[in-house]
Amino acid sequence: MTPAFLDKIVPREQAAARVAALPQPVVFTNGVFDVLHRGHVLYLGRARELGASLVVALNTDDSARRLGKGPDRPLNNEQDRAVLMAALEPVSLVTWFEEDTPLQLIGELRPAVLVKGGDYDMSRLPETALVESWGGRALAIPFVDGYSTTALVAKIRG
Numbered sequence: 721m722t723p724a725f726l727d728k729i730v731p732r733e734q735a736a737a738r739v740a741a742l743p744q745p746v747v748f749t750n751g752v753f754d755v756l757h758r759g760h761v762l763y764l765g766r767a768r769e770l771g772a773s774l775v776v777a778l779n780t781d782d783s784a785r786r787l788g789k790g791p792d793r794p795l796n797n798e799q800d801r802a803v804l805m806a807a808l809e810p811v812s813l814v815t816w817f818e819e820d821t822p823l824q825l826i827g828e829l830r831p832a833v834l835v836k837g838g839d840y841d842m843s844r845l846p847e848t849a850l851v852e853s854w855g856g857r858a859l860a861i862p863f864v865d866g867y868s869t870t871a872l873v874a875k876i877r878g
Contacts, residue, residue: 728806728813735775735815736828742812743772745832748851750777750822752784753801754794759864761808766861767835768810775813775831776805777822786820823847830854838862 730738739746747770753760768774778801779787784794794801798816805814817825826834826847834851838860842848848858 723807725806726803728811729802730813730815732815732817732825735813735825738813739773739775739829739831742775745771746773746775746812746829747771747833747835748775748777748822748826748829748831749835750779750817750825751837752779752787752789752794753805754784754789754796756804762864763837763861764808764810768812770833770835770859773812774810775815775829776811777825778802778805778814778816780816780818783818783820821847823850826850830856832856834858836860 747767749764749767753776764774764776778798779794781794781798784798785791787793796804802814802816805811815825819825823846827850831851833856834847836842836845836847836858840860842858842860845858851858
């Protein structure tokens with residue numbers, strides 16, 4: 721028997737139709753989410769509180785490697801990361817993007833709210849202008865201090 725939460729994982733070509741069927745407004749966020757930790761979970765919970773549904777777009781493995789986090793990252797492949805993300809209660813739908821930024825995917829999905837981590841200057845992102853072009857809003861949610869996958873990986877490696 722397959723867990724029901726796996727139905728939250730959809731290929732990109734099906735994402736727009738599935739997002740349109742979600743309770744509105746839809747909140748969108750993206751990232752690698754390589755090794756889940758407390759900071760991720762709190763961030764996703766806060767993001768979900770901004771709307772009726774939360775869509776998480778994961779960097780594909782190739783896209784994640786281009787971010788320069790290290791030659792062995794991501795530690796978890798895109799399918800494994802998607803399963804973990806889909807299992808989280810705040811998450812309504814999970815998909816992927818191959819590009820360096822999710823700009824094109826955001827244009828396809830047209831979320832009402834774009835959320836990024838607190839280290840982003842939202843006024844400088846082309847994604848912000850795109851979401852605002854159809855009346856949406858974009859905001860940054862502060863990080864939970866002391867939590868990062870990079871720091872966790874360094875700690876494990878000692």
